[in-house]
Amino acid sequence: MIRFVMALALLAAAEAVAVPQKMAAPFVFKHAAMGTEFEIVLIDQNRALASAMAELAFDEVDRLEELLSNYRETSELSRVNRLAGQGPVTVDPEMFAFLSAAEHWSRASDGAFDMSVGPLMRVWGFFQHAGRVPSDAEIAKAKRVVGWKLVKLDVATRTVRFLRDGVELDPGGIGKGFAVDAAVRLLREHGVERALISAGSSTIYGMGSPPGERGWKVIVRSPVLPKRVISTVYLRDESLSSANCTEKNFTAAGVMYCHIFDPRTGQPVRGRVHVSVIHPSATASDALSNVLFVQSPDEAMSTLRRFVPDARALVLYERNGLKCATFRWSGTIKGCR
Numbered sequence: 001m002i003r004f005v006m007a008l009a010l011l012a013a014a015e016a017v018a019v020p021q022k023m024a025a026p027f028v029f030k031h032a033a034m035g036t037e038f039e040i041v042l043i044d045q046n047r048a049l050a051s052a053m054a055e056l057a058f059d060e061v062d063r064l065e066e067l068l069s070n071y072r073e074t075s076e077l078s079r080v081n082r083l084a085g086q087g088p089v090t091v092d093p094e095m096f097a098f099l100s101a102a103e104h105w106s107r108a109s110d111g112a113f114d115m116s117v118g119p120l121m122r123v124w125g126f127f128q129h130a131g132r133v134p135s136d137a138e139i140a141k142a143k144r145v146v147g148w149k150l151v152k153l154d155v156a157t158r159t160v161r162f163l164r165d166g167v168e169l170d171p172g173g174i175g176k177g178f179a180v181d182a183a184v185r186l187l188r189e190h191g192v193e194r195a196l197i198s199a200g201s202s203t204i205y206g207m208g209s210p211p212g213e214r215g216w217k218v219i220v221r222s223p224v225l226p227k228r229v230i231s232t233v234y235l236r237d238e239s240l241s242s243a244n245c246t247e248k249n250f251t252a253a254g255v256m257y258c259h260i261f262d263p264r265t266g267q268p269v270r271g272r273v274h275v276s277v278i279h280p281s282a283t284a285s286d287a288l289s290n291v292l293f294v295q296s297p298d299e300a301m302s303t304l305r306r307f308v309p310d311a312r313a314l315v316l317y318e319r320n321g322l323k324c325a326t327f328r329w330s331g332t333i334k335g336c337r
Contacts, residue, residue, distance in 0.1 A: 026041045026042065026043045027041070027042045027043070027045065027047060027050040027051070027054075028040070028041050029041075029042075029050075029051070029054035029058070031054075031058040031061070033058070033061045033062055033065050033179075034061070034065050034069070034175060034176055034179060034199065035071075036176070036199055036200030036201075036202065037200055038058065038061055038179075038183075038197070038198065038199055038200070039196075039197070039198045040053075040054045040057055040058075040183075040195060040196070040197050040198075041195060041196040041197075042054065042192070042194075042195050043194055043195075043210060043211075044192075044193065044194055045192075053187060053190060053192055053195075056186055056187070056190065057183040057186055057187055057197070058183075060179075060182050060183050060186050061179045061182070061183055064175075064178065064179045064182055065179070067094065067095060067098075068095075068098065068171045068175050068178070068179075069171075070118065070168070070169065070170055070171060076091060076092065076095050077095070077169060077171060080095075080160055080169065081118070081167075081168050081169055084151075084160050084161050084162045084167070085161075085162040085164065085165035085166060085167060086165070087161060088154065088157065088159035088160070088161040089159055089160055089161065090157065090158055090159050091158060091159070091160055092158075093158065096153070096158050096160075098171075098174075098175075098178055099115075099151070099153055099160055099169075100153060101174065101178070101283055101287070102115040102148075102169075102171075102173075102174055102287070103148065103151070103153060105174070105284075105287040105288070105291060106148035107148070108291075108303065108306075108307040108308075109291040109294075109295065109303055111147070111148055111263055111264050112262065112263070112264070112291050112294040112295050112299070112303075113148075113173060113174075113263075113287055113290055113291045113294070114146065114147065114148045114263035115148065115151070115169045115170060115171065115173065115174070116145070116146050116147060116148055116150060116151055116167050116168065116169055116170075116263070117146055117170050117173075117261050117263050118146075118167075118168030118169055118170040119142040119143075119145050119146055119166065119167075119168050120139075120142050120143070120146055120261050120263065120266055121170055121172075121259070121261070122142070122168070123138050123139065123141075123142045124257070124261075124268070125250070126248060126259050130250075131249070131250025131252070131257060132250075132252070133252050133253075133257070139266045139267075140266075142266060143266045144164070144166075145164050145165075145166035145167045145168070146167075146263055146266070147263070148263075149163075150162055150163045150164055150167050151163075151167065151169070173286065173287060173290040174283060174286050174287045174290075175286075176199035176200070176202045176203050176282075176286055177199070177202070177203050177239065177241060177281075177282040177283040177284070177285060177286025177287065178282070178283045178286070179199060180197055180198075180199050180203050180205050180239065180282035180286075181205075181239075181281060181282045181283050183197055184197060184205055184207060184282070187207065188207070192207065193207065193208045194207055194208035194209065194210065195207040195208070196216050200247075201242060201246075201247065202241060202242065202286065203239055203240070203241040203242075203282050203285060203286050204216075204218060204235065204239065204240050204241075205235070205238070205239040205240075205282050206218070206234075206235030206236055206237070206238065206239075206240075207237060208236065208237065209234075209236045213234075214234050214236065215234030215235050215236035216234065216235045216236070217232065217233075217234055218232070218233050218234070218235055218240055219231070219232050220232070220233070220240075220242070220274075220276050220314065220331070222274070222316075223244040223245070223246045223273060223274045224273060224322075228334075229334060230274070230314070230316065230333065230334060230336065231276070231314060231329070231331040231332055231333050231334070232331050232332050233278065233312075233329075233330065233331035234331075235278070237280065238278055238279060238280045238285075239278065239279055239280070239281065239282035239284075239285040239286075240276055240277070240278050240285065241276070241277050241279075241282065241285035241286045241288070241289040242274065242275065242276045242277075242289055243260060243274070243275045243289040243290050243292070243293040244272075244273065244274040244275070244293070245258035245259065245260065245269075247259075258270075260290060260293050260294065261294075262294050263294075269293060269294055271317055271318050271319070272293050272294075272315070272316075272317050272318075273316040273317055273318060273322065274314075274315075274316040275289045275290075275292045275293045275300075275313065275314070275315050275316070276289065276313070276314045277289045277292065277311055277312070277313045277314075278311065278312040278313070279308065279310070279311045279312075280310070284308065284311070285311070288304075288308060288311060288313070291303060292304075292313055292315055293315075297315055297317055297323075297325040300313070300315055300325065300327075301325060301327055304327045305327075311327065311328070312327065312328045312329050312330060313326065313327040313328070313329065314326050314329050314331075314333070316336055321336075322336040323336055324336040
């Protein structure tokens with residue numbers, strides 16, 4: 001079920017906002033999935049065709065949620081989490097492609113990205129939506145079953161197995177980008193050339209560009225001071241993904257704890273404020289935004305140079321004030337040094 005809205009404001013996300021441009025009033029559709037709200041903006045179709053295209057795309061997102069959700073016991077990912085600690089589990093080609101993408105980013109980031117972070121998310125209370133600070137012993141116990149090298153994929157048999165019982169995969173760092181890519185492919189197959197697709201504040205993909213424009217204009221807002229614009233960029237057949245702590249966090253004893261973990265330490269990331277990454281693949285931009293949020297600014301720039309030279313990135317971090325590190329970032333930047 002989708003909700004139809006006629007609006008001049010194209011899209012409102014928490015930290016990245018698409019700015020209205022001169023065009024016929026767009027058709028905007030919204031749909032709850034994957035723990036957030038997906039939005040699709042279509043500008044070339046009549047209302048009936050636009051509604052049909054949005055329905056197709058949202059059905060695809062729902063199908064992937066049923067495949068990848070770790071909250072649904074019937075999902076393929078939940079089946080893997082239940083059984084792969086006991087032996088190899090055969091999965092369908094799409095799930096294997098998803099797991100292979102996660103493995104790629106784990107290897108490229110030297111473990112800064114790690115889908116096996118599930119036990120840490122659980123012990124810190126994020127799966128229960130009620131954060132808590134665990135004991136050192138609890139963290140150490142969780143870390144024993146966290147590590148991307150504990151997840152073995154066999155291309156020949158299309159199987160996945162865990163080297164230790166208790167490993168738990170969490171798709172949160174890459175799943176929404178994977179779903180956006182799938183929706184984009186489906187829309188293109190049905191002749192859609194211009195659209196804007198978002199998965200909450202996580203990922204925005206601009207297909208083509210509005211008439212007479214160089215791309216979809218997107219502003220990146222400060223997560224600390226939401227009225228402050230940090231940067232303005234244009235998306236054309238590419239995705240912008242953002243990572244920060246504003247949506248999922250908790251405070252204990254005056255300290256804010258973020259839902260993004262450094263899997264190597266078992267601790268929530270500290271000192272990073274916001275990361276935005278632009279890439280032709282939404283899967284890649286989603287994963288990379290989390291990688292760069294975990295890594296130090298120097299590590300982040302090294303990862304980009306070595307593995308993703310076609311990406312663009314903006315990293316905001318705290319070091320005696322708000323600082324910026326950039327990689328091929330083409331947008332204007334304000335409010336940091």
